[in-house]
Amino acid sequence: MSKEPEDTIASRISRVLADRIVRGELAPGARLRQDHIAEEFQTSHVPVREAFRRLEAQGLAISEPRRGVRVASFDLAEVREVAEMRAVLEVLAIRHAARHLTPAILDAAEEATREGDAAADVHAWEEANRRFHRLILTPCGMKRLLASIDDLHAASARFLFSAWQSGWEKRTDHDHRAILAALRQGRTDEAAAILQKHVQWIGRGPQPAKTGIPRETFAIVG
Amino acid sequence: MSKEPEDTIASRISRVLADRIVRGELAPGARLRQDHIAEEFQTSHVPVREAFRRLEAQGLAISEPRRGVRVASFDLAEVREVAEMRAVLEVLAIRHAARHLTPAILDAAEEATREGDAAADVHAWEEANRRFHRLILTPCGMKRLLASIDDLHAASARFLFSAWQSGWEKRTDHDHRAILAALRQGRTDEAAAILQKHVQWIGRGPQPAKTGIPRETFAIVG
DNA sequence: GGAAATAAAATTATCTATAATTTTTGAAAC
DNA sequence: GTTTCAAAAATTATAGATAATTTTATTTCC
Known part of the structure; x- marks a missing residue:
């Protein structure tokens, strides 16, 4: 033991x-x-x-x-590539996971969202965010798919950490809550659609200047 | 040199x-x-x-x-998992590749399709099929995506070869031709839709009996 | 002073050897 | 005949050593 x-x-x-x-x-x-x-x-x-x-x-x-x-080095193009791959693969996973989701899992995912909102730094946020995604996707039971998604999450996190070297500011994750609400009501398509947008957005918006404190958050997280 | x-x-x-x-x-x-x-x-x-x-x-x-x-061993569930992953990732790739496709590339893809139709055995068919997919997807220029698709192709081919240990019969690939036609006319969405179905079908239909000669081909190839 | 050539140092890729673990074999007990 | 146990063989994982290559430093030449 x-x-x-x-x-x-x-x-x-x-x-x-x-x-x-x-x-x-x-x-x-x-x-x-x-x-x-x-x-x-x-x-x-x-x-x-x-x-x-x-x-x-x-x-x-x-x-x-x-x-x-x-x-490995990475540029904005690769960040977007990873985001798009994540988007389609996570949608695939959620579609299969949906039927296996239990209230307990969704509660845990909501708790992860709350922890993310309360996170004091970017590392704590990332951990909570990853937990959220893993919680709602793991029940799909597709090991290969989940492994791919994990690798893509790591790549996303790299970008996230490089952009937010300092100055994390708390935020409320409306996407996560909307996804959970849709899943609770059995609206899988809606949940998938939000999830897709949520993830795909990474690397799309204005980038934070290297010297200053990042301002636009919506474009980086996911 | x-x-x-x-x-x-x-x-x-x-x-x-x-x-x-x-x-x-x-x-x-x-x-x-x-x-x-x-x-x-x-x-x-x-x-x-x-x-x-x-x-x-x-x-x-x-x-x-x-x-x-x-x-690694694999069961029907994993074959389907691979097929679904391929479907969404290849659709993503074709969407990005479409604008970069040239008549020369499409001609080469058509040639690959012809070679596939004329293939005498399953290995020759697989090689031609893979060439077709690679030709139309590579121009997306997304290295990570293409690498993932390659690995999934290998997994698909495993299943294909295990199912068709003998008794390959020639067939005409209508999907490939339809995809090419759509691409030639700039109908990317249509091409993507056919591609998605084309790939997703793998492992779906009736399986060939282990003892006999496989009858249903549509469910295995892609 | 800076480019080209050369020597020294560092580093990679591989091989041989060894300790630890697992698998196989074979006998003894039931 | 089958199960149990123990010894032998095979196998894995890692260490230490070596040849080949690349990188860095140094010198020479312009």
């Missing part, structure tokens, strides 16, 4: 590195040197290389043979 | 293994033993392990810590 399975070192390394990349602690283009990372994790570089393959598949790192691995 | 970059051994191994899994030469559930594969490719098992991580990410293999890697 208390014995953790403690999966492979490679998976632990890939999780930690993915988190750092998403949070922006590792900047786009930064080189990932296998020996240094191996030293940090007190291992040889073999599991580090395996972790790299995982990051590559997730689109978080780019590897060039013999030239090493670096943190 | 003649000098090939000859990328890493790991990527070569993952390509070959992926191909074998898709073609059904490696059965679902079959164990992939790193030492044996290493011996076959005249390498150590280190690059083999890296290849495993790639296959895992593509959904072609499943790895359990300390228990090894085996070929």
Whole structure:
């Protein structure tokens, strides 16, 4: 019971590195040197290389043979691409999840929304937001679809964190509440439509200036 | 020019293994033993392990810590899941690709369709079919989206090959022609609608009996 | 002073070796 | 004949070592 399975070192390394990349602690283009990372994790570089393959598949790192691995960079076009992929895939997921949603799940999702609204910083908001999406989508039971969505969420979060390096301001998530209301009434199509717009909007509106504090929030979150 | 970059051994191994899994030469559930594969490719098992991580990410293999890697198995539910994911993602791609399509590309796609119709076996058909889809979708220029679609195509092909182990019969692909006609006339919505149905249908109809020769073709191809 | 060439250092990709774990084999008990 | 257990074999995961390549630093030449 208390014995953790403690999966492979490679998976632990890939999780930690993915988190750092998403949070922006590792900047786009930064080189990932296998020996240094191996030293940090007190291992040889073999599991580090395996972790790299995982990051590559997730689109978080780019590897060039013999030239090493670096943190993937991303531009606005890719942010939009990710948003559109998320939109269509999350709609697909919600359509299948709808019939399996229980009041308990919807209550938990509402709680996640409240936590998001009350979040003091962007990381807390992101966690709550992701929880909301996961709660209402997981019941679709489509593992491959959910895994893809998870990877896209990570990519979205990268953008979110890079845009909101400081100065998070609280906001009320009307989309989430509208989605929940529609789901509670069994209006799946309506919920799907709101969800689609909600996600698709990411990266569409005016971007915050790099120097100043971001003003327009609706274009970044989702 | 003649000098090939000859990328890493790991990527070569993952390509070959992926191909074998898709073609059904490696059965679902079959164990992939790193030492044996290493011996076959005249390498150590280190690059083999890296290849495993790639296959895992593509959904072609499943790895359990300390228990090894085996070929992923798939059931009808997963075939449908893949089909639905392909449907929404290919529609997204075609919507973005449409404006960049040239008559030359459409001609090449028509040629691919003809080759598919004339294909003598299921492998030739699959290759032509994939070429068709790639031709009309690639111009969207969304790398991440195209990579996802490619992985889903591989999963679809697995199902196709497992269903049509023998007894391929020629057929005329009306969907492909209708899609091309719509694209030629600039009717993107119509093309997208046909494409969606075309792909979504996979795994829906009656399945061929394992013992006999498959009769219903419309439900398997796409 | 700056470009080109060269030497030194760092880094990647791979191999061989080893410890830990799982699977298989085979005998003993029922 | 089947189940249980233990020893043997096979296999995984990781470490440590090495050759090849790339990057960085240094020197030379213009």
